[in-house]
Amino acid sequence: MSDKRTPPSRYVASRRQLLGGMSMLSLGMIFPGLASADTPATASVNTSGLAVTDDSVTVGILHSITGTMALSETGSVEAEKLAIDQINETGGVLGRKIKYIQEDGASDWPTFAEKARKLLENDKCASVFGCWTSASRKAVLPVFEQYNGLLYYPTFYEGLEQSRNVIYTGQEATQQILAGLDWISREKGAKTYYLLGSDYIWPRTANKIARKHIEKHLKDSSVVGEEYFPLGDTQFNSVINKIKLKKPDVIYAIIVGGSNVAFYKQMKAAGLDLSKHNLMTISVTEDEILGIGGENIAGAYACMKYFQSLDNPANKKFVAAFKKMWGEKSVIGDVTQSAYLGPWLWKLAVEKASSFDVSKVIDASPGVEFGDAPEGYVRIADNHHLWSKTLIGRARTDGQFDVVYTTPDLMKPDPFPSGYQ
Numbered sequence: 001m002s003d004k005r006t007p008p009s010r011y012v013a014s015r016r017q018l019l020g021g022m023s024m025l026s027l028g029m030i031f032p033g034l035a036s037a038d039t040p041a042t043a044s045v046n047t048s049g050l051a052v053t054d055d056s057v058t059v060g061i062l063h064s065i066t067g068t069m070a071l072s073e074t075g076s077v078e079a080e081k082l083a084i085d086q087i088n089e090t091g092g093v094l095g096r097k098i099k100y101i102q103e104d105g106a107s108d109w110p111t112f113a114e115k116a117r118k119l120l121e122n123d124k125c126a127s128v129f130g131c132w133t134s135a136s137r138k139a140v141l142p143v144f145e146q147y148n149g150l151l152y153y154p155t156f157y158e159g160l161e162q163s164r165n166v167i168y169t170g171q172e173a174t175q176q177i178l179a180g181l182d183w184i185s186r187e188k189g190a191k192t193y194y195l196l197g198s199d200y201i202w203p204r205t206a207n208k209i210a211r212k213h214i215e216k217h218l219k220d221s222s223v224v225g226e227e228y229f230p231l232g233d234t235q236f237n238s239v240i241n242k243i244k245l246k247k248p249d250v251i252y253a254i255i256v257g258g259s260n261v262a263f264y265k266q267m268k269a270a271g272l273d274l275s276k277h278n279l280m281t282i283s284v285t286e287d288e289i290l291g292i293g294g295e296n297i298a299g300a301y302a303c304m305k306y307f308q309s310l311d312n313p314a315n316k317k318f319v320a321a322f323k324k325m326w327g328e329k330s331v332i333g334d335v336t337q338s339a340y341l342g343p344w345l346w347k348l349a350v351e352k353a354s355s356f357d358v359s360k361v362i363d364a365s366p367g368v369e370f371g372d373a374p375e376g377y378v379r380i381a382d383n384h385h386l387w388s389k390t391l392i393g394r395a396r397t398d399g400q401f402d403v404v405y406t407t408p409d410l411m412k413p414d415p416f417p418s419g420y421q
Helices: 009-019 025-029 070-089 109-122 133-148 173-188 201-215 237-246 257-269 286-292 313-326 334-353 356-366
Strands: 056-062 097-103 126-130 151-155 164-170 192-198 223-227 248-255 278-281 301-304 378-380 392-396 402-407
Touching: 025 097, 056 070, 056 109, 056 248, 070 126, 070 286, 070 313, 097 109, 097 164, 109 126, 109 133, 109 356, 126 334, 133 201, 133 278, 133 402, 151 334, 164 334, 173 201, 173 248, 173 278, 192 201, 192 237, 201 223, 201 248, 201 301, 286 334, 313 356, 334 356, 334 378
Parallel strands: 056 097, 056 126, 126 151, 151 164, 192 223, 192 248, 248 278, 278 301
Antiparallel strands: 301 392, 392 402
16 A cells, blocks of 8 residues: 655655765664655645654543543554554655554543644644534534644535535435435335434434435325434433334334433333334444343344454455454444544555645545545545445344445545535
């Protein structure tokens, strides 16, 4: 994957004239930043004051490692660190090893904005890999745009956004919400839906899009209930009783973080067998099932673009490397894999641009391809989202998913679908 480049010819000529057969080590002492033939001069690849030296480049990692969202975001941190280690093992980026500064958003949106400002203004990070919830992304977005930073955002989300300063490595609504609803309507003959979500931007907007699709595009279909719960809430018995009374064909659940543990355990305790009742989630991955327990969610459907059980060579290598680094009991969910893509896509864009300068990396990003992605081939679109496939998985008792459907082709990202705004 490396895109090796030589120093400018004027330096090569002066070396030959002045130093003849001296070693590259000696040359590096005389010409800082030119210690090897594939390491371009720092002055040529960093013209905007970023934290780039002759042998290193600093990036930021910004996720919740405390608070209710830590259950979901820890895997993203682990995946980003794995990618950085692997990139460093293969020579780094433009001949420089990646260093990272990690900050904790602490499941608090103002804290995310504060830490983003630190990483960009004080630490001069060349890029940042981070956020999970749309609330945290919305909180940091003005900061990245103000300081011309570059954020790689890994979570599936509601769409309706496009920023020059963000690369969205997860799915947007047409690739997940609409595709999943179309599948369950077609395959299960579903007509009635009960919408659930945590109470913040993503679940509310996602369910708004879902409701429009159900009522306007799925024949003879309707929403029979819709409710939201504060982040971290653990009391779901009341809504479970309403679901049992309404008997919807599909329970459509967008509950996030630690609340999932209580929700699925209480569902099972109330006698709702998900092998007999259709539940589709776009928020539960293998990461969350570690806390939920596979026996409490077995039978549920999830619409994602990645499952750990995918059978392809790149994913097998990825899973093996992840478990070697983080332990055999660790699991990998959709967002974790999307987080892993971030450092690799950044490396490819930097090398395409021949520069760490954020504006140049942004301009080089559309069209960047990553053929060795664990999910399969992906490509950055002009709108900064990824072309990727959509999958439906059914949860097993062991916490993994059986893939029951895959779109035959890559889905074009469309963050602003007509009629859903």
